[in-house]
Amino acid sequence: MASVAFLGLGVMGYPMAGHLRNKGGHDITVYNRTTAKAEQWVAQHGGSLALTPAEAAEGKDFVFSCVGNDDDLRSVTTGASGAFAAMKTGSVFIDNTTASAEVARELAEAADKAGFSFLDAPVSGGQAGAENGVLTVMVGGEQAAFDKAKPVIDAYARMVGLMGPAGAGQLTKMINQIAIAGLVQGLAEGIHFGKKAGLDIEKVIEVISKGAAGSWQMENRHKTMNAGKYDFGFAVDWMRKDLGICLAEANRNGAELPVTALVDQFYKDVQDMGGRRWDTSSLLARLEK
DSSP states (O other), X not given: OOEEEEEOOSTXXXXXXXXXXXXXXXXXXXXXXXXXXXXXXXXXXXXXXXXXXXXXXTTOSEEEEOOSSHHHHHHHHXXXXXXGGGOOTTOEEEEOSOOOHHHHHHHHHHXXXXXXXXXXXXXXXXXXXXXXXXXXXXXXXXXXXXXXXXXXXXXXXXXXXXXXXXXXXXXXXXXXXXXXXXXXXXXXXXXXXXXXXXXXXXXXXXXXXXXXXXXXXXXXXXXXHHTTOOOSSSBHHHXXXXXXXXXXXXXXXXXXXXXXXXXXXXXXXXXXXXXXXSBGGXXXXXXXX
């Protein structure tokens, strides 16, 4: 059993912290910007709550975070009452936020100077993956820190991989989002085309999902897309945040992402339709408007 803190109890963080407590058996202190959410978590899972990230992190072996963006991450780490000021020597900070590679490298350097380790460890699998403890975790950082943290991370993951030095986890997550954007747009266009052609979409998917067109998105989202229901996963607002990170990084490294840039604009159209909190499969709604 390790001494653990978890910062950020949102849609993803809340169940992830629960798995660390219940499946991992770890002693956990939680922090959330809205204290009522932390109180709810403690009432459900046990453990304790802290009123600041620094208070949560003090004396802990491992500190996890899962917050919104780069600014939120800096706030809970190096900001006022941030966790980094309270981290003990030899401990490990594991960040599950989808953020930029730039901030990951920045925080890894700060952690190294302070005598502890930082791992950027964004996740894939959505809310269902978090709730079921089967997330894929892409990690950037040093091998020794990864080896120390992996048995703890395993509590909420089915796949954990070290992708390279600091920032490599975030870069891998960018590839994940780039691939998803193209897949969902292709699936949306396929379903839209099938409807216009008068085909039975369920029969179509039953056949083509067993061939080269098959994907997780097809298996898990085609029914709700076909029904026009878009409240089953990762929100459009968050996808646009992630694609913005991808496009900014591509601008820095010279990669060409024409499809990603186009799909990002399609998601802006969905936002303009009032679909900011719809899930990413709502690209179909744009075609059917």
